[in-house]
Amino acid sequence: MEPRSSGLQRLVREVAKFGTVGVAGIFVNLAVFNLVRHGSNLPVVRASIIATVVAIAFNYVGFRYWTYRDRERSGRTKELTLFLFFSAIGLVIENGVLYAATYGMGWDSSLQSNFFKFAGIGVATLFRFWSYRTWVFRVEPSQEAESILAAASQSRTEPEPRTQRVP
Numbered sequence: 001m002e003p004r005s006s007g008l009q010r011l012v013r014e015v016a017k018f019g020t021v022g023v024a025g026i027f028v029n030l031a032v033f034n035l036v037r038h039g040s041n042l043p044v045v046r047a048s049i050i051a052t053v054v055a056i057a058f059n060y061v062g063f064r065y066w067t068y069r070d071r072e073r074s075g076r077t078k079e080l081t082l083f084l085f086f087s088a089i090g091l092v093i094e095n096g097v098l099y100a101a102t103y104g105m106g107w108d109s110s111l112q113s114n115f116f117k118f119a120g121i122g123v124a125t126l127f128r129f130w131s132y133r134t135w136v137f138r139v140e141p142s143q144e145a146e147s148i149l150a151a152a153s154q155s156r157t158e159p160e161p162r163t164q165r166v167p
Helices: 003-039 044-067 076-104 110-136 141-155
Strands: none
Touching: 003 044, 003 110, 044 076, 044 110, 076 110
16 A cells, blocks of 8 residues: 555545534534524524534534544644634634625525525535644644554565566
């Protein structure tokens, strides 16, 4: 197995775990959104912001203790600060889509609100995946080197055949 394919496999596993936590977070987000929207008199975007904050808390636990459990844990305050910072940007992206649809285009039915809430989550998820893996749950250089060396040593279990050059 080549070190490159090992890196690709790690990325695929990471995306799968991120997606699993993310899908669960989407259910939490949409459930809280609909409960708040239909159970109170709050405007649609305020209900969405409350739901997004609940989902952010849910997702942090899933990402820290499952998706990125193998990542560095020494700077927990810095990690949480960065997570909240990038989550806040994701919150603005997610709810900006809903705001534009609701107040910019007048699409405020329950179905339309859920559709644009979901669309906003999708756009924000792309940003969150990039920012979390790049800035929040970073791979330490020594971990990356160790995993590449381990993959390289596994691929060299059989000696390479020698070739002779004939003059």
